[in-house]
Structure formats: C-alpha cells, structure tokens
Amino acid sequence: MPLMRSWVESANAPDSPFPLNNLPYGVFSTGDEDPRCGVAIGDRILDCRAAEDLGLLDFGTGRLFDVPFWNEVMEEGPELWERLRNTLTGLLSEAGGARATVEPILVAQADAEMHLPFLVSEYTDFYAGRHHATNVGTMFRGAENALPPNWLHIPIGYNGRASSIVVSGTDVRRPWGQLKGPDDAAPRFAPCARFDLELEMGAIVGQSSDGPVTVKEADAMIFGYVLLNDWSARDIQAWEYQPLGPFQAKATATTISPWIVTREALDPFRTNTPAREKELLPHLRDAGPMLYDIDLEVTLAPEGRPATTLARTNYSVMYYSSAQQLAHHTTSGCPMTCGDLLGSGTISGPEKHQRGSLLELSWGGKEPITLDSGETRSFLEDGDTLTLKASARGDGYTIGFGDCTGKILPALTDPFAR
C-alpha cells in the first residue's frame, strides 16, 4: 500500500512518523487543560473529544472520549476499531473534504504534553527473544545451559507490576535494593550499581477473555503496539530472582512510548517467526505472519552530551509473537482484561551491535562500550537519557511510534526520608 495523502501537509513527507497510513492513538494535554484522547497526523494531533463534540465520531455507542484513556474504545471491540479508523481516515484524507471542519480542532504536537494512552490493567513481561535469552543464559548459567529446557516449547513470561508503567519523558530514579555480589560476605541495602535498559515492544490487549484462546483469536484481541523500556536493576535481580523470578529488580519503572500504533496500521509489515528448532504443540503454532518488520534503535545521551546509538535491531528477530504469548497466557484459564500490556521480551539480534540491553552489550560489564564522546559505559550512569525509536518503512511512507525516552536521576540519599 502506498502513502495515503492527507490535507495535513506535514503528514505526507516520506519520513513523517505519522502519515495517514498510521493514525496512532494517544492522550495529550495543552497548557492547563485536562488530558484527552488524540490521534497523531503529521506534526498535529486531532483532538478526539472536540471531534466528538462536533458529532464527527458518533458510532451509536454513547460518548467514547469523555475520558483521558483509550480503554473505552478498546472495550467496544474490533468492529468499532475498524469503523473509527475508517472515519478518521475520511476526516483527514486529502480527498475527503472535511478540512474546513477538522482543521480548527488540530493541535500542534510541539504544544502538547503526552500522558499514558491507556489504563494498564495488568502487565506481563516475556523472555521471547532467542538471542537475548541465549546471551543472558550464557552469562548466568554457562553456554551449555543457556536456553532453559522449556524455552523452545513455551514463551516464558512473568507477571510484572502495572503500577510501574510510565509514559515516555518521565524521569526514572535509580532504585535502592538488597544486593549481594559474588565476593560479598553478606547482603547489603544500597543503590543499584548495575542499572540497565531493555529494548522491547509492548502489545496492548484490547479485548477481555475468560478461557483459553487460539493464536488466531489472540491476534484479533490485540489493539496495538508501543515501544517499551523494561528498566532492570541487574544486581538486585541477580540476588532475588531464584527461585520465583524477577521482582523488585523490574518494579521501579517501565517506560512506554506515547502513541498506540494499531494492528491495522502495522498490517503491511507482518512477517513470520523464525524457523522452529522444535515443532511447537498445536495450540501455540503460528497461524499466519504475526511478527512485524519494525526497525528499532536505542540511543544513550550522557548529561549535556549528544546521543550515541547503542544498538539497531528489528522486531522480526523474535522467536514468539505477541499473539503466541497471549494465547499461552490464557491456557490455564487465566482471565485477560482489556488494558493488559504484554512486553515482548528484549529484542536482540544475532550481532553484537544488535543487542537490546547493556548487560549484553557490555557482556555483564566485562567489555565496557565506548560512546561517541569517548566516555565508556558498562551500565547506566546518573544523567543518562535513553531513547528507543521504531519505524516501519512502507512504500513512500514511514510508520513511527514516537520516542520512548527516560532520564536517570540519582538514587535518593535516604530512601526513607519524608
């Protein structure tokens, strides 16, 4: 599909992240006004509450945009999702004739502050990148036991903490935690010294379920995708994670990009999962191409310095799709809820410059990386700003996600001071 032209001229540039083909959903505010739902188009945002006030978004459901989150739209289901997208396309299309009505309710992105685009019901993080799992497994358990025996049969995941999800641009405070290094006689309570990022995609579950679903059904339940940085305290994790998994090491913050890129916008970029080393059981088998060809990049900017690209990779290297992860998530009868967020797992490619965490890039701190400024990094330092970027390249257009960024603040001097 080629570029669809909009009367918003900035949307028609080949490198605009928000052409008419995209139409991602966010929540924004300007000045002192309340946050409200919006749709990105070029360098503008269509104010959905204002559009609903004008009667432009009436689907016979009652008001959908009185609230500053997209959950009400999600709950209406895929038929409404399609009608909404078609209506928005009509309103913003060069051919559509709605410019005079719609132009007054556009807001400049430069004037807008972005907020979390949806209420996160529960958050699950997976471990579904084979190169990442192999790298981490090799460091923690040795090359012979790198991949756990179950890894090629189920998408391994753990429940995370929904309360820790923050929107891009939120500062992230270096956490305290209980640590015990290999040479320490006893554990101690101290600021994390091995704070890290993880480059991931997040899939947003838009429909609830109350029993096992197939991979095909799971794919249809996904409303859209965001970028996701799973901030990770490696020293806390190493001490706490056996036997029940990561807990406080992953609970400080998880940053997501501000725009939900819908499944529909990503449809032209679908790709297959890699060849299977072991055949999956029938209920987890691929039911079509459910990964996406999305280029990914991570940059690190020390305080007051320009950014260095740490890694470039692509979402299509994952071993399991979000649809497979969601299907697995329901096998026990686990009820899934509209607003659940599924982290893909760290997206590392096979090459060193494709690794999506500092743990992998610096090989556990043994091989510090050098930034363009000449400084080195094993893990994150205070003042560092990390940014994840994503784009899918179409025929004369780009699907962007908006940056997923966060700056590291120093640990509190006394974490219990009030």
Place this chain on the structure above:
Amino acid sequence: MPLMRSWVESANAPDSPFPLNNLPYGVFSTGDEDPRCGVAIGDRILDCRAAEDLGLLDFGTGRLFDVPFWNEVMEEGPELWERLRNTLTGLLSEAGGARATVEPILVAQADAEMHLPFLVSEYTDFYAGRHHATNVGTMFRGAENALPPNWLHIPIGYNGRASSIVVSGTDVRRPWGQLKGPDDAAPRFAPCARFDLELEMGAIVGQSSDGPVTVKEADAMIFGYVLLNDWSARDIQAWEYQPLGPFQAKATATTISPWIVTREALDPFRTNTPAREKELLPHLRDAGPMLYDIDLEVTLAPEGRPATTLARTNYSVMYYSSAQQLAHHTTSGCPMTCGDLLGSGTISGPEKHQRGSLLELSWGGKEPITLDSGETRSFLEDGDTLTLKASARGDGYTIGFGDCTGKILPALTDPFAR
C-alpha cells in the same frame, strides 16, 4: 479485651465468628438487588448503603457506599477507618441505643450472596513460610539446597494475576497446561494432573505509596486480612517455573474469603515473628509484633461425602509478616496502590499434620493421605470441595473470617471449543 456485647444477640455467643469485636467488611446481595457493602454482626449483615441513606455513616467525605466495593473507604485513610469503626461499634453496641433505627436495615446472612469485597488492583504472592519453603525446596532441590541463599534475608515474592482472584464459593475449573514429566520425551498439552491448594492469608493494602516505606509505615498501610487459597497446578509449575517463576500454574484462580477482617479487630492477637537465624538488614527488621495468633484449618470434602480435616496450623509460624513483605515490595520505588493484595505464602507448621498444601501432605504424591471416608488423595480430584477456616480466640469471643471455599470442576473436554 473481653467480649463487647451487641443488641444483635447472635453476636454474643462465644463461638460466633462475628461479635462486635470483629465487624468485618464485605459486599453482599439479596435476591435481584445490586451488590452493596455490608458489615457482619452475628448472623446478620448491616447494609452500609441503607445506613448511609439514613445519615448514620456521614463523615463529611461525600458518599462512601454508592459502590459495591470497599476501596473508597480504604482510600480515605486510617483516620476515617477508625471513625467508621467507632461509629459502627456505637450503632451495634448493646449500650448504644440505636437498635430501633438500625434493626430494620439488617439482613440475614443466610439470605445473602457474597461478592468480592474490594477491587483487586494488583496481586503479589509471597513464599514466606519457612516450613513450606523447606519442604518444597527439599522435594525440588534436595535437603541441602532446600532454602535458597536469599531466603533468610528477603521475603521472596512474585507478582501474581489480579484477574484470577475470586470470592469464596466460586467453582474452580481444573486447568489445562503444558506439562512434561521427568519420563516424558516431549512436553504435551493436557489437563493438570497435580492440582493443589495453598493455605494462605491475604493482606489488603489500603493506602497507596510512591517510594520506599518502613516496616512500621507498611503495617499502618494494611487495611485488613482475608483467607486466601492459591490454587496451584504443580505439573504445569514444574515445567514452566525456571527461570522466571510461576506463571500459568498460579493463574487459574485464587480464592479469598468474603469478609475483610480489619487490622484493628486483630490487634489483640499480635505476635512476634520467630527468632531470626540471620539478622535482617535494618530496613526489614521487625518494628513490633506484626504477625497474628490465628488458628487455621483446611478441610477436603469429596463429592457427596463429609469433609476430612487435612491440616491445622497457625498464622504465627510465618517467618515474615505482611508488613515486612510490603516494606520489601516498596524498596525499588515500586508504587503500591490501594487495593493491592499480598498473599502471605503457604502457612505450614513444623509437623506433618500442619502442612498447608497437598504437595507437602502427600510429599509430592509419594505418600497419599487417607480421608475419613477411606479414599486417598495425592492431589485434588474433580468434585472435591476445599475449605479454609480461620479463627482468633479472645476472652469469651472469637474473631472469624468466614469460610474460604471452592469446588473443583472437571477440565474442559476441548479448551478451545466455543
């Protein structure tokens, strides 16, 4: 403190679970009416919405009981919690003179259906019983590695699935899952064959936090306690839990008792945690007695047969209190939310008849237990009804929780059939 007498005569019997000293909070409905908040007193329930309509529960906060959950009361904070309890005590006290006004808004518990008493924000389950951890560790990793190295230093926990929480009386469907026995060449997808219970207490977080809190502050954030049965699919767990912890094995259902017993009601029963084998780091040290002397019992009734007592134990055997668990939960800066639920971990005493799971009672199925009917059990069978009971014995009165019960339904024939 002796029995406080109520004009509701049934509340004054020494073995009534709901004397005036208790006043637990639940959500109930009768006939076709909407669920609403209520307070148990003897064999009756005080209808809080009706009491608010009569102006008996006016604290200058706006309406608290227009909603069928206790989160609005929790969010108001400890000062309101105390005022509400004092007011309820006055309304129901033999000496209070409010009988003529209040008696018409009492409902018989026998006529009421109970619902979840609060909206569960997020659910965390701990592993804080030393006897349970030692038993399970011995079975899974051998006696020499029974307790993980971190176990005596932090309360080990993992995030569970809030959507899986159900109220007592809800049937529990045997789950499907991916399994691989030690003698299986490959994993398979099959109904769980080792379905189990776990006897726990649940602590309800009544106040939000946005940074590390002390153990003393954590104790003050706890609104109350319920009984909790963490249904566990042992065969699914064994295959999935390495390296990131339990996931689908614990996601089918978690049953809680219908009444929130407040921290105030349990105050006379506070006890200290056991002697420490290794001194805790300062931020996790006990700040007073924060466990409770609560007798616990589990019974199993096969379909159509009387119940057999499987185990009797006491909450005071735990190594970590809920306040210590909550304090640990916040160390990373993890935001806690009003309505969070913390499972204590399985409460097993040192003796065999004090073990809080069939995994321990039947030693992984190697020593099936015999029921009063002569039948044996290694794990749960279809039609079994499991019931947890709890009581704290005061001076002439009993603090009860209401039963925490659930019946096992057979697995679906085809989990994907619609």
